[in-house]
Amino acid sequence: MxxxxxxxxxxxxxxxxxxxxxxxxxxxxxxxxxxxxxxxxxxxxxxxxxxxxxxxxxxxxxxxxxxxxxxxxxxxxxxxxxxxxxxxxxxxxxxxxxxxxxxxxxxxxxxxxxxxxxxxxxxxxxxxxxxxxxxxxxxxxxxxxxxxxxxxxxxxxxxxxxxxxxxxxxxxxxxxxxxxxxxxxxxxxxxxxxxxxxxxxxxxxxxxxxxxxxxxxxxxxxxxxxxxxxxxxxxxxxxxxxxTLELRVREQSKTAMLLAEWLESHPRVTKVRYPGLKSNPGHELASRQMDGGFGAMMSFDIDGDFNETKRVVGATKLFRLAVSLGAVESLIEQPASMSHASYDAADRAKHGITDGMIRLSVGLEAFEDLRDDLAQAIG
Incomplete structure (x- = not known):
């Protein structure tokens, strides 16, 4: 089966x-x-x-x-x-x-x-x-x-x-x-x-x-x-x-791919981390190791400091400012102050968890609505 x-x-x-x-x-x-x-x-x-x-x-x-x-x-x-x-x-x-x-x-x-x-x-x-x-x-x-x-x-x-x-x-x-x-x-x-x-x-x-x-x-x-x-x-x-796991994950992955491509072209975004992008260093391995999709999680950096990043993650209307992930509603967070705040500061810096990093969990909303929400928040 x-x-x-x-x-x-x-x-x-x-x-x-x-x-x-x-x-x-x-x-x-x-x-x-x-x-x-x-x-x-x-x-x-x-x-x-x-x-x-x-x-x-x-x-x-x-x-x-x-x-x-x-x-x-x-x-x-x-x-x-x-x-x-x-x-x-x-x-x-x-x-x-x-x-x-x-x-x-x-x-x-x-x-x-x-x-x-x-x-x-x-x-x-x-x-x-x-x-x-x-x-x-x-x-x-x-x-x-x-x-x-x-x-x-x-x-x-x-x-x-x-x-x-x-x-x-x-x-x-x-x-x-x-x-x-x-x-x-x-x-x-x-x-x-x-x-x-x-x-x-x-x-x-x-x-x-x-x-x-x-x-x-x-x-x-x-x-x-x-x-x-x-x-x-x-x-x-x-x-x-x-x-419903397969249906949700595959749909969320499709939307995540579209958002990653859009973010990669945004003038204020300096880096996008998503294995579905050909520019990602893990793309070729992910293509072999992952079955028909690249997941619905991604992170990206903006051209701002710690406080500007906090402003962006707090400015979305559809993306909810919350830790956790994987649900039908999309979530946004700042790893440096939220999901990875338990890291010692030196280890955050050592392992690339920057103050400008934003993590997204893409839900089941329409791509266009999520894109527009990020666009108004990033500015």
């Missing part, structure tokens, strides 16, 4: 008792057992819940993984991966990553004696050179946040595996519609389900997909022990979101 068909039917079998087309939401926190010490499929909702399992089955199938587990947020999912590490381990992460992941690695994981190195994952020679003897996890994003860099996932998988490490990837921007990292050698795929999977700015969630049974069991042990699970209602919303 094709992707959109599987997104609708896998994990969404009609209720066997009533015939309901949409599986019911199971709010129960605990489940009656037939015999002491002999467990049924579900016993306690932290360990497993029928509604959550429906969502997990669907996303695992779409990603081509062995199994999935759903969390209350994307950061809870990422934290589960980091919690598998121990004191003395080393994480090699790409330099173009979400600010929350940067904060987790540099200001939380370091307290447990876990060392982190950031390196440019688009420079494979330099990235491989940053591997250490104690590297246990390589963590990348593609497209990256907020530079929209494109990383060769298959090459990074080889780098990680040659070092005896796992490759984990935050694939939130791409979604399984455009990129399926497990097919390219990744071990763990993470999505902030708050974004495209939910798709309507009304749900918080995260998900991990593991490529093997043993890795799934290892991650599940941590998830069950720490308890940052997704609730039944959010699981239902994410299952519903998956059913």
């Amino acid at each position: 094709q992707f959109r068909t599987r997104a609708i039917h896998v994990g969404n079998e009609p209720c066997p008792q009533t015939g309901a087309v949409v599986p019911p939401i199971y709010l129960a926190s605990t489940f009656v057992q037939h015999e002491a010490g002999v467990w049924r499929e579900f016993d306690y909702s932290r360990s497993g819940n029928p509604t959550r399992s429906c969502f997990e089955e669907t996303i695992a199938h779409l990603e081509g993984g062995y199994g999935a587990m759903a969390f209350g947020t994307g950061m809870a999912a990422t934290s589960c991966v980091m919690a598998m590490l121990k004191s003395g381990d080393h994480v090699l992460a790409g330099s173009d990553i979400y600010g929350g992941t940067y904060r987790l690695l540099h200001k939380i994981s370091n307290r447990a004696g876990i060392e982190t190195t950031l390196a440019d994952s688009t420079n494979l020679k330099a990235f491989a050179a940053a591997i250490k003897r104690n590297t246990k996890l390589v963590w990348i994003e593609s497209p990256g946040n907020p530079q929209m860099s494109i990383t060769d996932i298959a090459a990074c998988a080889k780098i990680a595996h040659d070092a005896g490490a796992l490759l984990g990837i935050d694939s939130t921007f791409a979604t399984p519609v455009l990129t399926r990292p497990i097919e390219l050698g990744a071990d763990i795929v993470m999505h902030s389900a708050t974004k495209y999977i939910g798709g309507h700015s009304d749900v918080m969630g995260g998900v991990l997909v593991a490529n093997t049974e043993q890795l799934y069991k290892d991650l599940y042990f941590v998830a069950n022990a720490t308890g940052g699970i997704m609730s039944p209602f959010e699981s239902y919303l994410c299952s519903r979101g998956l059913k």
Whole structure:
């Protein structure tokens, strides 16, 4: 079956008792057992819940993984991966990553004696050179946040595996519609389900997909022990979101392409970062690695300082000034003061997060209306 068909039917079998087309939401926190010490499929909702399992089955199938587990947020999912590490381990992460992941690695994981190195994952020679003897996890994003860099996932998988490490990837921007990292050698795929999977700015969630049974069991042990699970209602919303995921992502990607081309010709725009543009250094790789589209996220720089950039992002009428992304409504933000404010100032400068950078999440509005909104805001 094709992707959109599987997104609708896998994990969404009609209720066997009533015939309901949409599986019911199971709010129960605990489940009656037939015999002491002999467990049924579900016993306690932290360990497993029928509604959550429906969502997990669907996303695992779409990603081509062995199994999935759903969390209350994307950061809870990422934290589960980091919690598998121990004191003395080393994480090699790409330099173009979400600010929350940067904060987790540099200001939380370091307290447990876990060392982190950031390196440019688009420079494979330099990235491989940053591997250490104690590297246990390589963590990348593609497209990256907020530079929209494109990383060769298959090459990074080889780098990680040659070092005896796992490759984990935050694939939130791409979604399984455009990129399926497990097919390219990744071990763990993470999505902030708050974004495209939910798709309507009304749900918080995260998900991990593991490529093997043993890795799934290892991650599940941590998830069950720490308890940052997704609730039944959010699981239902994410299952519903998956059913329209492909349609939304492909339409949003088309509009994003048009906006990127328009921005590239704007006299006040000094740089546009979007992998669909032929001028983008990652365009050729993205054309091979992404399936029929380049996503709906982009960033660009204007010819103004920090305060002028703040003025522009606050002047739009359709683009909402807000963090997050991936929903039906378009969002705009200034990474230096918002999504990546948790970066140390020196690291922001080092990794190209300029005061003049603006990040867009393109929604489902008409291109012409979004273009006109940006035009009046930029001036």
